Amino acid sequence: ETGVTQSPTHLIKTRGQQVTLRCSSQSGHNTVSWYQQALGQGPQFIFQYYREEENGRGNFPPRFSGLQFPNYSSELNVNALELDDSALYLCASSPAPGQGNTGELFFGEGSRLTVL
């Protein structure tokens, strides 16, 4: 069973640039969520995707956007980067609703973004 994989693991950008982070969900999982974890803080929910559509969003501005593909992999895009966007971005997958899902998420190791 392949777990959640994310790329890149580390990257550095400058203010105003755009970034795309990628995630492959765990085998058999069709729901993907993205979280932002600032240094010393708990993860904050950005949004989640199910059946290629966004079906839940946290308190993040529209410059945070995403996609989910037919193979359930996902991208997180952030435009007009700000210094405060520096964080670890975590992708998590889970089985479809109604398949005995108790809400447990399976996380990747994250992409650490530094904005200078």
Added chain:
Amino acid sequence: GNSVTQMEGPVTLSEEAFLTINCTYTATGYPSLFWYVQYPGEGLQLLLKATKADDKGSNKGFEATYRKETTSFHLEKGSVQVSDSAVYFCSRRSGAGSYQLTFGKGTKLSVIP
């Protein structure tokens, strides 16, 4: 709204000491509750969970009991090891049909030999 409050760290213990990390949650319904652990340089791993009142989650010697009366889900371990050094996050599910988890700020545990 939904929130989770856990004791602030850092916590430093000697090997074989008893561990308690307190966690309370806002009582909106009866959410599933989780403890996740994050080892240095890694993502989050599920440590244990409880889905209804009075459930006890357990794994690797860690335990936590879902207490509806006190809206708490405290993490305990009777004898910690150096390998338990990590950051521990308490979290709750936001709603029955939601995959959104709300996390506490995390508690860093350091276990010294």
